Amino acid sequence: MRLEPIAAPGPMRRIGLPALALAATVVVACALSALAGANPARTLGLMITGAFGSKFALLETLNRATPLIFTGLAIAVAFKAKLWNIGAEAQLYAGALLTVLIGTQLGLPGPLAIPLMALGAIAAGALVLLGPALLKTRLGVDEVVTTLLLNFVMALFISYLLEGPLKDPMGMGWPKSPSIPRDARLPRIVDGLRLHWGFALALLCAAGVWVIQTRTTLGYEIRATGQNPEAARFAGIPVTRVIVKTALLSGGLAALAGFSEVAGLEGNLTTDLSASFGYTGIVVAMLALLHPLGVVVSALFVAGIFVGADSMSRAAEVPTYIADILLATALLFMVLAILLTKFRVVRG
């Protein structure tokens, strides 16, 4: 078999194939729940109502989507420049760490502390990705492996801090940090509803990234560098500097997920602050085809699957890991579908 480019793909292809990918994911969901001895229709119904069926469910999904928007944006920005940042998890924890440090150690009043925590988080996340980015641009060290490995290093570092210098004395022996004061937390958007301003900040960031990518020279440079670094360099684009700038942007965005989770939701830092948000961000970004506004939609979708699966597994005997399988299959089906919108398979 051979792939042949399609000059002008029709709408059937462009919309039909991605829809087919999602349909195939639903088929996998049905098969998995049948495997678990549950009624597929009921499982799906429980997942959907569990994610979007009530005000509480919807808010839960929005809350879950918030960090995913940040990490999804971080990945989308980086992948656009072909900077394979698989270390959003580490950058998230770096952001969370700075948030807690600034929030608990400086004793600043809330209105001053919140922006400072955000800036500190951004700086920390950017710094964590700067290392791998410099190793890539200076020495040609593959950033996939370095960012992946740094996730493990960061997890151990956080674990050390939470069992040592940053351990909450009132924490009854649990490895967690002290909580940041109430007035330094992100307020709720609407009183009484469990949704904080971190979500609004995430939306703002999505819009910001979109503007950067389409309207600014930096966005243009990032896209050129990602699509063809050789041509970009030839045309006078400072490719190395662009990759470093991309790394700072990406790391900063991932760190905001940590900031938002700590300052908006948890109040303190624990070793399980992130439910693999950094890794899931890859799926979010890919399902959105790296489009920053698409990231918002796909983060809601992905969060819905997680929240729905959690809620479903309490009622049906289907393990929650169904959510992870579905995401992975959705990712693989989707990249294949997108390829087939641009190429057709021909024999010989």
Place this chain on the structure above:
Amino acid sequence: MTEIVDILLSASFWAAILRIASPLIFATMGELICERAGVLNLGIEGIMVAGAFAGWMAVYAGAPLWVGVAAAMCAGMGFGAMHALLTVPFGLSQHVVGLGITMLATAAAYYAYRLALPEVTNPPRITPFQPLHIPVLSDISWLGQALFSQTALTWAGFATCGITAFVLSRTPLGLAVRAAGENPQAVEAQGLSVGAIRMGAVIVGSGLMAVGGAFLTMSAFSSFFFEMVNGRGWICIALVVFGTWKPGKALLGALLFAGFDALQIRLQQTGLGQIVPYQVFLMIPYLLSILALVLMSRRAEVPAALMTPFNRGDR
């Protein structure tokens, strides 16, 4: 200082090196075969998880140990086939597909585990591979314990390395694999199918990765824990680079790495462990891997067509 000398003189330290290196050797050889054919396989971490689970589950369900190894290998080859299909004929991004396979294989193993053992909090144990008694050699007083007290699976790992090296450098098949990773056009022009060679390499390589995972549940430990692979797959990718894509050097890298790992575990028990937090020791393997990548970065021996998809008819 004397503590380090004590450690180095203890037979159990050397035995531990071989034990720790074993899963890395299998998985590193698997990754090396994939990369020599031109495909980066980031599915390695998940495939190791799947192999660890499949082998252990098969034995728990009553299969003999070697059948368990075969089951692990089959699971790995299955995920390898998916990876190969998406990255070779379809030429999709090897980064994205690899990470997707890692997520899929990991989640599938966890899902299957929960289905098989819904209520269990402590995973059940199996009877793992036992150290193989080698006549004469195992009975030498210090040396026997240090070097010849390993399970059959460890020896199989060393054999795998030897076979990989032999096939790659001395047989027509190995030549075809290397050429596919250097210049697919050259392979196609000589009437061989790049697609078949690469897919075959990815499937076989993935099978070996899964056996590496199975070593954890069937030889090193005796049950399956979540997160037990814990980044070993990513370390193996670093080891392939460290070994400059050569089986012998990669084996050396795995042993060296296992040496540091065995040392840090023992140092935790010494006076040093009182001063330095244990997390620092645990970081060492990951930091060493990064260091290895940095040290090897100037060596341009990477297969020329690594990560370059091949579409017949394109030029």
Place this chain on the structure above:
Amino acid sequence: MTPKTPAQGPVLRLSGITKRFGNLTANDGISLSLARGEVVALLGENGAGKTTLMNILFGHYTADEGTVQVMGRDLPPGQPGAALKAGVGMVHQHFTLAGNLTVLDNVLLGTRPLLSLSSGRAEARARLAQLARDFGLAVDPDARVATLSVGERQRVEILKALYRDARVLILDEPTAVLTPQEADALFETLRKMTAQGLSVIFISHKLHEVMAISSRVLVLRHGKLVGEVATTDTDRHQLATMMVGAEITTPAPAKARPGAPLLTLEQVSTARHGERPGLTAVDLELCAGQITGLAGVSGNGQGALADLISGLETPTGGRILLAGEPVADWTPRAALDGRIGRIPEDRHKTGTIADFTLTENAVLESYATTATRGWMNWRDARTSTETIIDKYDVRCPGPDTRIRLLSGGNMQKLILGRVLEAAPRIILANQPVRGLDIGAVTYVQEQLIAARDAGAAILLISEDLDEILTLSDSIRVISGGRLSPAFPRGSKTPAELGQWMAGQGFNHAA
């Protein structure tokens, strides 16, 4: 096991081969037959369908209609390797060798059963030595291919085919990368082969070579076979007309009136990159209103010189002067700011970004100067792109089309427009017409001459000696990273230049 050659009848016969790609018919009912010991030339422009035809013969494509017969037997369609097994060998224009493997391994690849346990290197070595002696193709079997010269690599390609007992050898533009002398040696080898009963298909667009080596000429145009003549019954002029479908007009530039030097290299050296040589103490002066042609066998430092002038490479020694002023920080941006226009060698890899629109590609080099405080100026970008499309006759649906949908010629016109609209003082034209059809070739060459007459200093790099001889006011030869003295137009014959290309003449200069 040498395949049996039938006593009579063609060794190879293609009958009614048709292949369509969407709306394009790449091959339209082509029939061809080849007799034992014969050299047939296949002549045609780029895009005439020569490569598609060969891809069908080798099973890389499946023909929509028609059959392939070797030694009187049908080849199964779509099976790469079937032609090889039947005794057809091919030397591609872009060599299909694995650079990191040895000559022996490249020859051995695919010749033994994959599951065999021995490599068979010992026997292979002996046979290779025998073949090398028989056909005058000396090459070290244990050398890594990457360390070989272009001519040596071509010998390895031919040895690969001979090792497989090929009875038919197809050579695709084999002389494009050779010096005239090396080409003569190749022809000598081909004659030895036909004397032993091998048959050759010689694909080319160089008419004098076709006349020199072939006994029969087949001409392809727009996918159709438009002519078949015995070489003795035709001449270059007739062939050219058949190939293009019209009279060829080669641009004949008026005499140049060179002005002041705009770009000067003084004793410039650059680093070697792997197998690619750097420059050694190169002196070069590019003067206003003059085309300097750079002749040479590919891989002799053209890449290094082009990268240096593009700003991609910084000198390790010597000075670069722009209009007499030494430059400090040398980057692509600095080169652009110094008003150097660059037409890159590879328009797909370096010249354009495939998935960018025409507009996005057109502003690649100028976006930074037209932007205001980091904001892109898309409206102006679009307008200026429309200007280029009109002025340079870029055939496309519009400025928002992705550039990968354009033909090579139209892509090159956009690049040309991008370069010339910036009113450069110096133009680096690296293989500016490679792979273009005749119409586009003439257009690009005329634009370059016009730019020269408007006062630009032009460096033309080409592997095609004819092109260099036609366009250049002054010729420099590059060999092993060193430059020959300047030869004014008409002062050296191709054979004399060929000696410089082979590295002779540098010795007393060095």
